[in-house]
Amino acid sequence: MTDAQAAPLSSNDRVMRSVWIAAIAGVIALVLVALTAVAIGAVRISLADVMRALGGVGEPSVLAIVRDLRLPRVLLAGCVGAGLAVSGGALQGTLRNPLAEPYLLGVSGGAAVGAVLLMGLGISSASLLTFGAFAGAAVATILVTAIARVVGGSGDTRLLLMAGVVVGAFANAAILVALADAPPERLRGALWWMMGSASDATWPSVGRASIAVGVLGALLLWWARDLDVLVLGDEPAAALGVNVDSASRRMFLVASWLAAATVAAAGLIGFVGLVVPNLARALGAHRHRPMMLLSAIYGALLLIAADLLARTLRAPAELPLGAVTALIGVPFFLMRLRKLAT
Amino acid sequence: MTSAPALKFENVSVRYPGRVPLALASVSLQARSGMITAVVGPNGSGKSSLIRALLRRVPLQQGTIRIGDRTLEAIVPREFARLAAVVPQREEPAQPLRVSEFVALGRHARRSAFGAMGVSDRRAVDAAMQRAGVQDTAHRRTDELSGGEWQRVRIARALAQETSVLVLDEPTAFLDIAHEMSVFELLDALARDGQTVLLVSHQLNLVARFASHIVLLHEGHVAASGTADDVMRGEILERVYDWPLVVTRDPAVGAPALLPLRGRGVRATSSSASTRSAPEPR
Amino acid sequence: MRFRARVDRCRHLLLLLLFAACARAADTAGTADSAARPSAGSTSASANDATPADTDDFGVPLPRDARFAARVVSLNPTATEVIFAIGAQSRLVGRSRWDEYPDDVQSIVPLGDGIKPNVEAVLGVRPTLVILYATAENRAAAEALRRAGVRVIALRVDHIAQFMQLCTRLGVALNAADRAQVVADSVQRTLDRVRDAMRGVTPVPVVWPLWQSPVMVVGAGSYLDELLEIAGGRNVFHDMSAPSPPVSIEEIAKRDPAVVIASRQSAAALRASSIWSAVAAVRANRIVIDDPAITGRPSVVLGMAAVSLARALHPERAGALR
Numbered sequence: 042m043t044d045a046q047a048a049p050l051s052s053n054d055r056v057m058r059s060v061w062i063a064a065i066a067g068v069i070a071l072v073l074v075a076l077t078a079v080a081i082g083a084v085r086i087s088l089a090d091v092m093r094a095l096g097g098v099g100e101p102s103v104l105a106i107v108r109d110l111r112l113p114r115v116l117l118a119g120c121v122g123a124g125l126a127v128s129g130g131a132l133q134g135t136l137r138n139p140l141a142e143p144y145l146l147g148v149s150g151g152a153a154v155g156a157v158l159l160m161g162l163g164i165s166s167a168s169l170l171t172f173g174a175f176a177g178a179a180v181a182t183i184l185v186t187a188i189a190r191v192v193g194g195s196g197d198t199r200l201l202l203m204a205g206v207v208v209g210a211f212a213n214a215a216i217l218v219a220l221a222d223a224p225p226e227r228l229r230g231a232l233w234w235m236m237g238s239a240s241d242a243t244w245p246s247v248g249r250a251s252i253a254v255g256v257l258g259a260l261l262l263w264w265a266r267d268l269d270v271l272v273l274g275d276e277p278a279a280a281l282g283v284n285v286d287s288a289s290r291r292m293f294l295v296a297s298w299l300a301a302a303t304v305a306a307a308g309l310i311g312f313v314g315l316v317v318p319n320l321a322r323a324l325g326a327h328r329h330r331p332m333m334l335l336s337a338i339y340g341a342l343l344l345i346a347a348d349l350l351a352r353t354l355r356a357p358a359e360l361p362l363g364a365v366t367a368l369i370g371v372p373f374f375l376m377r378l379r380k381l382a383t
Numbered sequence: 384m385t386s387a388p389a390l391k392f393e394n395v396s397v398r399y400p401g402r403v404p405l406a407l408a409s410v411s412l413q414a415r416s417g418m419i420t421a422v423v424g425p426n427g428s429g430k431s432s433l434i435r436a437l438l439r440r441v442p443l444q445q446g447t448i449r450i451g452d453r454t455l456e457a458i459v460p461r462e463f464a465r466l467a468a469v470v471p472q473r474e475e476p477a478q479p480l481r482v483s484e485f486v487a488l489g490r491h492a493r494r495s496a497f498g499a500m501g502v503s504d505r506r507a508v509d510a511a512m513q514r515a516g517v518q519d520t521a522h523r524r525t526d527e528l529s530g531g532e533w534q535r536v537r538i539a540r541a542l543a544q545e546t547s548v549l550v551l552d553e554p555t556a557f558l559d560i561a562h563e564m565s566v567f568e569l570l571d572a573l574a575r576d577g578q579t580v581l582l583v584s585h586q587l588n589l590v591a592r593f594a595s596h597i598v599l600l601h602e603g604h605v606a607a608s609g610t611a612d613d614v615m616r617g618e619i620l621e622r623v624y625d626w627p628l629v630v631t632r633d634p635a636v637g638a639p640a641l642l643p644l645r646g647r648g649v650r651a652t653s654s655s656a657s658t659r660s661a662p663e664p665r
Numbered sequence: 666m667r668f669r670a671r672v673d674r675c676r677h678l679l680l681l682l683l684f685a686a687c688a689r690a691a692d693t694a695g696t697a698d699s700a701a702r703p704s705a706g707s708t709s710a711s712a713n714d715a716t717p718a719d720t721d722d723f724g725v726p727l728p729r730d731a732r733f734a735a736r737v738v739s740l741n742p743t744a745t746e747v748i749f750a751i752g753a754q755s756r757l758v759g760r761s762r763w764d765e766y767p768d769d770v771q772s773i774v775p776l777g778d779g780i781k782p783n784v785e786a787v788l789g790v791r792p793t794l795v796i797l798y799a800t801a802e803n804r805a806a807a808e809a810l811r812r813a814g815v816r817v818i819a820l821r822v823d824h825i826a827q828f829m830q831l832c833t834r835l836g837v838a839l840n841a842a843d844r845a846q847v848v849a850d851s852v853q854r855t856l857d858r859v860r861d862a863m864r865g866v867t868p869v870p871v872v873w874p875l876w877q878s879p880v881m882v883v884g885a886g887s888y889l890d891e892l893l894e895i896a897g898g899r900n901v902f903h904d905m906s907a908p909s910p911p912v913s914i915e916e917i918a919k920r921d922p923a924v925v926i927a928s929r930q931s932a933a934a935l936r937a938s939s940i941w942s943a944v945a946a947v948r949a950n951r952i953v954i955d956d957p958a959i960t961g962r963p964s965v966v967l968g969m970a971a972v973s974l975a976r977a978l979h980p981e982r983a984g985a986l987r
Contacts, residue, residue: 082915083913083915083916083918083919084915084918084919101948102918102943102945102948105918105942105943105948106915106918106943109939109940109942109943110914110915110918110940110943111915113939113940167878224763229876230876230878233878233879233911234878238879240879240880240913241878241940242940243938243939243940244939352913356916357905357912357913357916358910358911358912359879359911359912359913
């Protein structure tokens with residue numbers, strides 16, 4: 042009896058230990074990369090001056106650059122990266138598909154429609170555009186669950202996936218139509234918005250994004266154990282005591298809204314929600330709570346690094362953040378595919 | 384000794400959305416504690432629909448399902464998982480977990496959203512793995528298990544739920560003789576310990592040996608129910624399975640055994656007894 | 666309401682800058698356009714041109730027959746305004762919907778966009794001559810119109826010298842060469858006066874942001890860069906050849922301009938913005954207000970634009986200028 046008790050405990054401990062190591066390493070790397078990102082920029086500021094500026098001491102231009110330009114930007118990138126990764130992890134669990142990504146499911150299309158519509162009305166205020174993007178994405182995801190329900194009569198996850206693809210495609214078409222007739226500056230503004238960027242980060246926008254990501258992310262982490270069960274299939278999950286339809290629906294909605302909050306804050310950034318949860322699983326975190334926590338750490342790390350590259354690779358021009366994450370994501374993804382195939 | 388039925392289907396009818404014929408038409412059956420109740424029948428007879436109805440994956444057109452004296456509608460899914468453990472036929476190969484973690488999922492309905500595994504949880508998991516005979520695989524990953532081990536690990540998970548009712552849908556599909564027998568013997572032992580075991584299976588011969596009560600389904604109706612001797616009759620089975628067969632009694636085992644014949648086969652020459660002389664050579 | 670107004674005011678300016686940007690992109694893709702890049706400080710239109718004065722910006726010879734100027738459609742805002750300035754508007758039977766100046770232009774029928782125009786709509790007013798914006802995307806439309814028997818002139822203005830050229834070419838095509846020369850000369854004289862008034866002055870380093878999301882500033886590819894130079898300023902982004910390159914605010918802070926030029930509404934947004942406070946000029950409120958109605962287009966108002974910039978940058982010197 043004691044042997045049987047000892048064996049499962051130690052194997053669990055082994056798994057948990059590797060996850061803990063990955064988590065701690067991730068946090069350390071995150072702090073280092075964040076500091077690097079705050080210390081590097083177009084204006085050369087010594088590390089000592091950066092540290093002092095973070096503490097509130099220094100000449101006004103240095104203070105302004107470090108605290109009002111770089112720091113919000115790094116924080117926003119971290120917040121958005123964490124949100125995207127957690128959202129991706131939850132969606133992959135809900136849809137039982139390691140290739141699920143928020144952008145497959147109408148979220149990005151809906152957000153872009155919301156923002157572009159507001160831009161068409163001449164609105165360029167950042168906070169209003171954020172709200173419009175979030176509203177558009179929220180409406181799109183509700184539409185997706187409604188379509189899946191009407192068509193299938195249950196929370197069948199394949200229906201959610203297909204409805205998401207359909208709504209997303211429709212939204213993309215709507216954006217193209219809206220932009221086909223647009224004056225050139227609106228076209229440029231819309232394209233820029235859609236390409237993804239952390240360059241408009243201000244403290245208020247960081248605050249909004251943190252609250253949204255924090256609340257919605259916490260909800261998903263709270264429900265993480267249900268995901269462990271949902272992933273087994275509709276029947277086993279029902280057998281183990283989960284209300285499958287309602288659980289799938291609420292996971293899908295909250296995960297999509299979390300992605301919507303990131304789109305509203307920083308435009309369309311792909312691959313983070315796809316790649317980072319797979320990375321977390323590769324590091325040994327298969328149960329959803331540790332997987333999503335690890336994803337949050339590495340998602341933040343990835344996006345801060347990507348933002349740093351976006352503004353230094355071709356200085357003084359800035360690359361769109363979405364392009365950099367794709368450049369990082371594609372090779373990683375190919376490696377993963379090769380590993381899966383063997 | 385008969386006790387009150389722990390699991391009861393009363394006049395249950397089920398229709399899948401978009402399909403005209405009823406998958407189950409006014410099916411009534413009862414499963415009592417202390418014995419194995421088996422549901423058998425050809426493909427498409429509605430066996431799995433019973434399980435789906437129990438899991439509420441398909442709505443009831445009519446009828447009720449009861450657990451004890453409570454109706455299913457009055458029980459939320461979480462509580463249902465504390466009363467009855469269901470091992471469905473199909474399960475997706477999800478992310479690999481350690482077997483001990485996988486079996487621990489059976490405690491889901493008893494754990495809060497955040498609490499760690501308590502002492503009672505750990506004890507239930509260990510006991511379940513012992514009972515199912517998979518304690519040696521505890522540290523292995525679920526994607527490294529053989530078919531037989533995987534089935535028994537799933538049964539262990541159901542046992543970890545610590546319920547008085549156990550429902551299994553085709554638990555011995557893809558298992559070899561040894562594993563099949565060990566599963567049936569496990570179920571037999573559980574039943575004798577007081578569990579209510581409801582088993583859906585196509586393995587008529589094993590069912591005949593182990594189940595005390597058999598329900599034969601045919602195109603959504605109950606074609607026969609009762610003991611093995613009541614149900615395992617040549618004319619009933621031939622009609623239901625639409626295939627020539629012969630039912631013998633194996634002296635080593637003492638239960639009826641079914642032998643399917645080659646097609647376009649021999650018609651029954653006597654319908655009174657369930658035994659038959661040696662089949663005519665073809 | 667305010668947003669709408671701000672977008673309206675910027676629209677014309679950005680339209681032209683974007684036209685120019687697209688055109689430049691198309692050029693570098695290897696088209697046969699041979700738009701001139703005049704050096705700073707040129708006084709005569711023809712002196713530094715790469716294309717001869719009797720062809721348009723696509724290299725097609727200009728029509729000299731006055732009959733072709735009977736019914737004119739202008740899908741080029743600068744050309745439209747110049748046509749009014751030389752008094753030939755009676756021949757205009759159509760314009761692009763982006764043509765806004767002068768006010769009388771509202772009486773001319775709008776026929777759609779100037780880039781990738783609706784050829785059918787244009788042919789519907791039976792023109793004999795169509796003036797297009799010279800960009801690679803309009804080559805197909807030019808071909809289609811020519812096949813329909815309509816004369817086509819393709820012109821564009823990225824720089825001041827090209828404006829002078831446009832006046833000359835329009836004068837030739839519309840058989841109003843003298844009046845066109847008057848317009849060109851008047852603008853040139855004003856520019857020369859400003860340049861003379863600013864002789865010997867220390868150029869003020871300037872940044873001129875044109876758009877917020879992304880932050881786009883005036884670059885060397887824009888006539889605004891030339892106007893700044895004439896008006897005694899120095900564009901800190903003169904090293905970037907695009908007309909309106911996107912840059913980061915930190916880059917602006919790094920180049921430390923003495924002055925930021927912005928419209929009235931943009932100025933308020935700049936002062937209120939926390940991220941712009943990284944630029945010393947914004948912190949010290951050294952924001953020069955400009956009027957996009959004058960500086961927003963490289964057209965007959967170029968001279969006035971130079972005057973207003975000079976007065977803003979060097980009030981002590983430019984006081985005498987009108």
